[in-house]
Amino acid sequence: MGVLEHKFQDNIVVASIDKLLSWARSTSPWYFQFGLACCAIEMMATAASRHDLERIGMMPRSSPRQADVMIVSGTVTLKMGLRVKRLYEQMADPKYVIAMGSCATSGGPYWQYGYHVLKGVDLVVPVDVYVPGCPPRPEALLEGLLKLQEKIRHERPLTRKTGT
Amino acid sequence: MSQDILNILKNAFPSAIVEQETETGDYLEIKPGEWFEIATFLHDTPELHFDSLQCITGVDWGPEAHLEVRYNLHSMKHKHKLEIRIVLDRETPEVPSVEKIWRVADWFEREVYDMYGIVFTGHRDLRRILLPDDWIGWPLRKDYETPETYHGIVVPKIKEEWE
Numbered sequence: 001m002g003v004l005e006h007k008f009q010d011n012i013v014v015a016s017i018d019k020l021l022s023w024a025r026s027t028s029p030w031y032f033q034f035g036l037a038c039c040a041i042e043m044m045a046t047a048a049s050r051h052d053l054e055r056i057g058m059m060p061r062s063s064p065r066q067a068d069v070m071i072v073s074g075t076v077t078l079k080m081g082l083r084v085k086r087l088y089e090q091m092a093d094p095k096y097v098i099a100m101g102s103c104a105t106s107g108g109p110y111w112q113y114g115y116h117v118l119k120g121v122d123l124v125v126p127v128d129v130y131v132p133g134c135p136p137r138p139e140a141l142l143e144g145l146l147k148l149q150e151k152i153r154h155e156r157p158l159t160r161k162t163g164t
Numbered sequence: 165m166s167q168d169i170l171n172i173l174k175n176a177f178p179s180a181i182v183e184q185e186t187e188t189g190d191y192l193e194i195k196p197g198e199w200f201e202i203a204t205f206l207h208d209t210p211e212l213h214f215d216s217l218q219c220i221t222g223v224d225w226g227p228e229a230h231l232e233v234r235y236n237l238h239s240m241k242h243k244h245k246l247e248i249r250i251v252l253d254r255e256t257p258e259v260p261s262v263e264k265i266w267r268v269a270d271w272f273e274r275e276v277y278d279m280y281g282i283v284f285t286g287h288r289d290l291r292r293i294l295l296p297d298d299w300i301g302w303p304l305r306k307d308y309e310t311p312e313t314y315h316g317i318v319v320p321k322i323k324e325e326w327e
Contacts, residue, residue, distance in 0.1 A: 078296075079296045081314075082317075115308070115311075115319075116303065118317060119320055124317060
């Protein structure tokens with residue numbers, strides 16, 4: 001912001017609206033609060049006081065219409081797979097999905113013989129970040145969420161994509 | 165199972181009990197026809213007083229063999245227990261429902277129906293309990309084959325390409 005920078009007082013920051021928007025989005029991605037299996041326990045531990053998700057701007061929302069991130073925490077059965085898809089469709093754009101744990105990533109321990117298990121949630125909804133582990137420790141989920149924030153921060157929602 | 169229970173049952177229902185080669189005393193095999201009457205008898209007779217149905221188990225003995233249902237009964241008052249086994253035909257597995265006698269059998273029987281396709285005649289609400297209503301097949305039968313898709317979701321069977 002070469003021309004305008006340092007022309008004003010210290011409490012005014014000049015930025016492009018594009019960067020500002022992605023910065024604002026990245027620092028408060030509210031996540032959709034639902035747990036499917038044991039991974040949900042680790043997600044709760046991540047949200048609780050020791051790891052404290054709110055310090056990176058994330059808070060749980062109980063409605064898909066108010067949420068930005070869906071953390072698929074646990075085994076997705078085929079019956080639940082349709083509902084996960086519907087919940088994802090009800091979220092407002094921009095929306096992101098984190099596949100937490102090996103079940104949501106690939107079917108996990110139900111990979112071979114689980115007749116009722118969806119073999120990876122990416123068969124139903126697009127996934128942004130995969131967090132491996134069975135279940136992942138809260139540190140691993142935090143790492144995944146920080147990766148997601150980094151991804152959102154590099155988005156330029158207002159820039160028209162040219163060329164390809 | 166004590167000998168007394170067996171004698172009481174043999175006197176009351178002489179034709180329903182399947183003769184066993186060795187009476188180890190662990191279980192009692194009966195024919196499916198009179199099961200509802202026997203269950204009422206077990207529940208209501210004061211010296212038996214089986215007031216608790218602890219479990220219903222479905223068993224599949226393989227594609228060539230039969231299906232089976234097992235009931236674990238327990239009496240809170242007399243502190244005795246009994247296992248009832250009923251062998252069923254594989255093509256038309258039907259057994260009378262005991263859901264009106266022990267209310268807990270409602271969900272037990274729905275689960276056995278869900279997994280094995282055993283029909284409990286007289287059950288007032290026999291639907292699938294865990295799987296979706298439009299599921300095809302009985303998953304815990306030995307000859308069950310996993311469907312390839314479910315509502316357009318691919319269920320991959322061959323795993324080599326994925327690894």
